[in-house]
Structure formats: C-alpha cells, structure tokens
Amino acid sequence: MNPSVARLYQLAGQPSRRIIGLMSGTSLDGLDVALCRLTGDGPGTQLELEHFRTVPYSDDTRARIRTVFAREQVSLEYLTLLNPWLGSLHAAAILDCLREWNIAPADIDIVASHGQTVYHAPQHQHHRPDFSINATLQLGDGDHVAVGTGIITLSDFRQKHVAAGGEGAPLAAYGDFLLLSSPDEERLLLNLGGIANFTYLPRAGGDASTAFSTDTGPGNTLLDATVRAHCPGLQYDEDGRLAAAGRVHEGLLAALLAHPFFAAPLPKTTGPELFSSTYLAEAQQRSGTTALGLEDTLATLVELSAVGVARAVQAAFAERPAPTAVYTSGGGAHNPALVAALERHLPGARFTTTDALGVPGDAKEAILFAVLANEAVAGQPVAIGAGRQRVPAVSMGKISFPG
C-alpha cells in the first residue's frame, strides 16, 4: 500500500486529528493559520484551537495577487506562475508558524488549504451566457503545500460544491452547523469579511433542513478599496473612524442598492468582481456624487453593507421572526461604525462576537477548512438545508500527498 494512503487511513480511524486550516480571503490582508485539534466528526465534532496567527501578506504578495484578482482579463502566463508560487508561499508560512509554536511538521496530521480566491463566477454574476454554469477559482496549489511542508494536504474545497450544484460558497454553513449549533437558541452567524455572509442555525436537534448560509453583499471590500484609493499606504479605515465622521448620502445609497443582487433570492454568492470600484463609480455617476468627500462616501458604504445584511435577513425571515442571537466574525466585526449600522438595521438583535462561543472571529474561516478536511477524512457527507437552500451533501477537498 502507498504509505500516504496507509497514513490517511490511520488518521481517519484516530479519535482526534491535528489539522491546520488555512484561509486567505478577499481582503488580501494575509494568510490565516489555525492549528486545530478536532475530536470526532459530524455534529459531535469538538474543536480545540491550539494556535492561531495571521501571517500578513507583504506589499509584493498583495500586488502579485491583485495582478489577477477579480479581473476578467489577465496574463495566462502570470496566472500559471502564481498558482505554484502561492502554494509554496503558503507552505513557507505554515513552517514559519510551526517554528514559532515549537511544533514539528511531523506532529501535524493534515493541512486544509483554502487557497486564494482570484475569481468567483456564479452564473448570475459572470458575463458569459455561453457557459450556463457556476465557477470559482482558488490558487495556491495543494501539491506545493504538501511537498513544501511534508504534510498531507487537502485543498480546492469549493469545486465539489460547484460540481454538486452549488455556487462554491458560502461553505460556512457546514462548519457552523457542526461546531456552533446550540440546543438553547437559534442563531445567525454573521461573517463580516470582504464580502458579508450569514449562516442561519436552527436549534441543535431541531430541523436541520432549515439551516443555510448566503452572502449578503459587500462587507469591507468597497470600504477598503475606497480607503486605498484616497489614502495611499492605508489598507482600511481603522475602527471606522473616517466613516463615523461622515454622513450617509441617501442618493448614492439608493443608486448602489439599485443593483439586482440585493433583490435576488437566497441563497446567493458574490465577490469583488461585482462589488468593485467600477460599481461604485457608476453609482456615483448616476447619483451625481462623484465629488462626495471621503468620509461621506465611507459612511454610505458602511450603510450599504448593513442594509445588504438586513435585506437578506428580512428576505430569509419574511414569514417568521429572525433569530435575535447574532454572532459576528471577520474583520468587519472590529469596525464599530459597521456594527452600529447593523444594530440600527436589525433592531431587536443581540450582537456578540463568535469569540463568546469559543471560536475567535478572526480564526473562524480558517477553522472552517480544518473542519471540512476532518469531515472529508473521517466523517460522512453532511445533509443540511432543503429545497433551493439545500447545501450539497458532499465531502470536499482534494488530497495531495507529500511524497
């Protein structure tokens, strides 16, 4: 038997596994590295987060990714080179974290690598009517991660979801359902990353067919792009200070909300391909706000993110009350201006970060991929959701052996 197959078989039978989850999201702030001890599988999964670190991307790495990121046309040569280059970069980042944590690579069972999304193309969003399919592309080749670290690696998680009829995202429903369902309350788990999304969790033991997750629109992506364009050297509006100094421009807000994405049925996914500086510039043109100051523009974009979330929540809970327990995660949870806008638009909701549930908000997405890898190796496909909101019951991730 191939020794790596034997090792994988052995790992699948162990009571627990030590898995490093990797995520690098649309904000391009860095690579999130979460070392998880996962015991059991399925709804009985227990998480112990042993270590977490965000390895910041250098300006050079960000610039390389931005050369192709969310662009319709790119150099095929550049894309080809970036794929293994990012895989090796991620492998080096893992080794660096392990050195810092004083852990040998041989003591890690699996790496679960999301890779870097460079283009997300659900059918409702892409521009090629000759392809009536959903598609999404993550770079950072898994073989390079496996060979670079010497650790069995699962990667490219989104393709199976697409192959099984999904849009490749959000995958959060799986991890949230397995780790964060509670018998005491139904929950909304609201992730405020570059793109915002939420998962609805019924009470644990209740009707799992009602669980689902959806993107809601921009989270931080337009805020970050606007700050970068106006304030060279700054990556984001720290603590929402600039936005808090501005006033919402109702005309610009209405022009932004006119996009059909906000009225489209749930679940839906999106990305910076749609919520781009072109989208903002067109709305500014239509509303006559091209000269609007930075603070007012940011205040309006904060409002847009919050209204996007509120509209999706209202659409999901048109017939019955929305859960009042809302747990936030992602970088936007650190932005008081965004959280305040959400509190205004979701009156009655109690906002807490997922940290209160033992899952640090900044680590949640990296943990998700560790959970997905744990399921792929040791679990069964998870059946949650129903009808249009069905989450395909599939195991996800492609396996790369180090040797």
Ligand SMILES: Nc1ncnc2c1ncn2[C@@H]1O[C@H](COP(=O)(O)OP(=O)(O)OP(=O)(O)O)[C@@H](O)[C@H]1O
């Ligand atoms: N103190 C803060 N004040 C304001 N905004 C913040 C703060 N800390 C983080 N952010 C925002 O969070 C962003 C990073 O968020 P996060 O790491 O969750 O995004 P991501 O994982 O890349 O996105 P996605 O979930 O869409 O893939 C930053 O770019 C910034 O906009």
Ligand SMILES: CC(=O)N[C@H]1[C@@H]2OC[C@@H](O2)[C@@H](O)[C@@H]1O[C@H](C)C(=O)O
């Ligand atoms: C295609 C893609 O990378 N989508 C990301 C992105 O970042 C947030 C939102 O858009 C979400 O749909 C998804 O990530 C999380 C981890 C998910 O799949 O649940």
